[in-house]
Amino acid sequence: MAGWADADAHAAVGYAASNLDSRIENYANVANIVFEAMVAYVEDVRAGRQIKGVATAEATPDLWHPNVFYSPDATALDSAL
Numbered sequence: 001m002a003g004w005a006d007a008d009a010h011a012a013v014g015y016a017a018s019n020l021d022s023r024i025e026n027y028a029n030v031a032n033i034v035f036e037a038m039v040a041y042v043e044d045v046r047a048g049r050q051i052k053g054v055a056t057a058e059a060t061p062d063l064w065h066p067n068v069f070y071s072p073d074a075t076a077l078d079s080a081l
Helices: 003-012 017-021 030-047
Strands: 068-070 076-079
Touching: 017 030
Parallel strands: none
Antiparallel strands: 068 076
16 A cells, blocks of 8 residues: 555655646656756757757767667667668
8 A cells, every 4th residue: 555655756756747836845846857858859859959868870870770760878679671
């Protein structure tokens, strides 16, 4: 019966969307961190910039192959061939 502990943990790190406008102090405001990250991501996409966390030929020349999808940690996930 850890249901209450789960709820407390979510509240402690500001996990819920309701934490975006909350004035209650918590250990981290995950909702706000994710919101800010998504705003930055959208700005990069709209500006045509390289997406952070995606492998590039310049950053990982020893791992790079143009027909492979890469995860954010630059490991091959799936071949496009």
